[in-house]
Amino acid sequence: MKILFVHQNFPGQFPNLAPALAARGHQVLALTDEKNQRPSPVPTVRYKTPDAVQVNGLGRSYAGHAERGYLAARGARALRDRHGFTPDLIIGHSGWGETLFLREIWPDARLLIYAELLYRTRGHDVGFDPEFQETTDESRMLAIARSAHLVQGLAQADAAIAPTRYQADSFPPELRGKITVIHDGIDTARVRPNPAARLALPGGPVLRAGDEVLSYVSRSLEPYRGFHIFMRALPAVLAARPQAQVVLVGAEGTSYGNAPKEGGSWKARMLAELGDLDLSRVHFLGRVAYDDYLALIQVARVHCYLTYPFVLSWSLTEAMAAGGYVVASDTEPVRELIRDGENGRLVPFFDVAALSSALVGGLAGDPDAGRLRAAARATILDGYDLHRHSLPRQIEWVESHAPMG
CATH class of the missing domain: 3.40.50.2000 (Glycogen Phosphorylase B;)
Structure with missing residues (x-):
């Protein structure tokens, strides 16, 4: 044809x-x-x-x-x-x-x-x-x-x-x-667990698989992907896990929603709201090359994915394919892939305290982490490969x- x-x-x-x-x-x-x-x-x-x-x-x-x-x-x-x-x-x-x-x-x-x-x-x-x-x-x-x-x-x-x-x-x-x-x-031959993965942060530490890393990925840092909820969860996470490093990938503009009414970016808005957030352990990378993004989801001990009821992001399926321990929003598009306690953890979208608790639990070492990671990858292998x-x-x-x- x-x-x-x-x-x-x-x-x-x-x-x-x-x-x-x-x-x-x-x-x-x-x-x-x-x-x-x-x-x-x-x-x-x-x-x-x-x-x-x-x-x-x-x-x-x-x-x-x-x-x-x-x-x-x-x-x-x-x-x-x-x-x-x-x-x-x-x-x-x-x-x-x-x-x-x-x-x-x-x-x-x-x-x-x-x-x-x-x-x-x-x-x-x-x-x-x-x-x-x-x-x-x-x-x-x-x-x-x-x-x-x-x-x-x-x-x-x-x-x-x-x-x-x-x-x-x-x-x-x-x-x-x-x-x-x-x-x-998802190309699961490329997007897979990698115990040798490493990510060098600009001017910062080199992160390796197994380190206490929390990742968040979105095309743009905006409410449609729960950026405001994630940021509000961070003070409790950083206080409870003093060794944790938080890495965010995403542009400062908007892809789906509106910019803040007062102008500027959602990143600036949330940093102003949170005040004294420890930015020595919170790393905003902007948009990155695919290999760096892949390394991030491979080294992350916990990957957080939040979304309005909207188009599902490739980053969720790829994080699962990489054997990620995923904490995600209990919203309808996410529930199509993740079953709470079976292949990931789900929390109500607006419940900041529940999100903080789930992220801390994952960073501290959830005893079910190995099972959840294996089940996450199996989900992609069995239907999305x-x-x-x-x-x-x-x-x-x-x-x-x-x-x-």
Whole structure:
């Protein structure tokens, strides 16, 4: 087949699937934003980056995504008219609107999408954290408005894929039947326990597997990933464990939520709130190279993962694959992977005292740590392993949607 991937930040969720399909003899091409600098495993063409759309009110989100969809479709039309390329299958992420108008360019192509999450007005992230979120009619209306292009994208698609049941179930029953749940997959040969792991902190100590290390990882340090809860737990942790080193990975901006109303970053906000936190033992690394991140989750005695009811982070599955002792929030997406006392520890998201106690217990040496670590890795091996489970199922799913005849 001729297969076109569409993703503004390609390879995005498809770094393994795209080259695997090419290796099976399919002609694979990717269409991406002209400003995307990520290395691509397959030949790539680019569409023009959209300008900021000058629309106010509830229509702003849809207008911006529709504009990107238009520019992606214009790039697709150039592929068709100037280069004679007509795909049999289109595989795109629906999150940025890029798939909205592709059927008008190639009406006979099969359209498959990555359905990451649908914003919902109740029971998910909207209004979950009353400290930083207003639950009003307007906030719920905004969530609906932000979902318009996602519903339209799934309605147009022949089929969709989602990485977890929680994310698939965020879509309404009328559309849920189109979605197959297959996780992106973890390379467990690379992400594994490593007793020889070490991480040299900038200007600080060298951490080794077995040291009293507490790790926290997020794309950005923000409330959506429980950064404020984690920080509030630290004074009690540092007081109880005077040898503990705390290492945080993540940018100071925001990826999903809003910046503090007073300006600045959530890091600055929390440091100001906590006052005399012992920063000689709390290390903010920002964003790091993957090998350094991997070394951190391998050396950590305890890994903390907190999240609103939202998209599940790869860092949780990778920490589990590395045989991590994970203390995580008892929120719905996490419960899909972690069962309290079986393969990790769960605490209520907002219970700072419970989180501190669980982190201290893990750092002190939980007698069940070995069993929990082994069970965490087994969970990933048994259902989320890239080469044993995810990639073969993804390939089968794609090829099952080949056009007939």
